[in-house]
Amino acid sequence: MSAIPAFPQPASPLGPVLLRAGLGAMWISHALLKVLVFTLPGAAKFFDSVGLPGILVHPVVAAELLGGVAILAGFYGRQVSLLLMPILAVAAWVHWPNGWVFTSANGGWEYPMFLLVMSAVHWLVGDGAYAARRSPLLVPA
Incomplete structure (x- = not known):
């Protein structure tokens, strides 16, 4: 039985930091868009209009x-990116x-799909440098 190949390390530990910063900023801005622009009642109405319970807007x-x-x-x-991926899938x-x-009426699917993939990448490559509380990679080194 052959050994599992080593998980390659990123060329720079700053690459995952930039990915992490972009994803974090996106998630924060996505939440604030619902609060400050659409308002929570407006976002709840949108959820209802697409068949999702409007009350879900609060935990989302x-x-x-x-x-x-x-x-x-x-x-x-990494774990947070993994846990948030179902929101992007929906x-x-x-x-x-x-x-x-995404500039189509009511938005397109490529933006959430791209962010879903980037969240998966973040989960796979890790947090990079300057992380407050890092967890080990799940892939053997």
């Missing part, structure tokens, strides 16, 4: 905001009928 906004801060700080960021599913361009 909380998860996005707190998750974004945790990712940005590198506080178990967002991609909701926007699927609108086409692939």
Whole structure:
């Protein structure tokens, strides 16, 4: 039986930091968009209009905001990215009928799909340098 190959380390520990910063900022801005622009009642109406219970807007906004801060700080960021991925999967599913361009009416699916993939990348490569509380990679070294 052959050994599992070593998980390659990034060329620079700053690459994952930039990924983490971008993802964290995105999650925070996505939550604040629902609070400051659409308002929670408006976002709840949108959730209802696409077949999701409007009450879900509250835990979704909380998860996005707190998750974004945790990712940005590198506080178990990998696990947070993994836990937030279902939100992006649902967002991609909701926007699927609108086409692939997010500037389409009601938004397209490519933006949440891209962020879903970047969250998976973050989970796989780790938090990088300057993380507040790092956890080990799940892939053997």
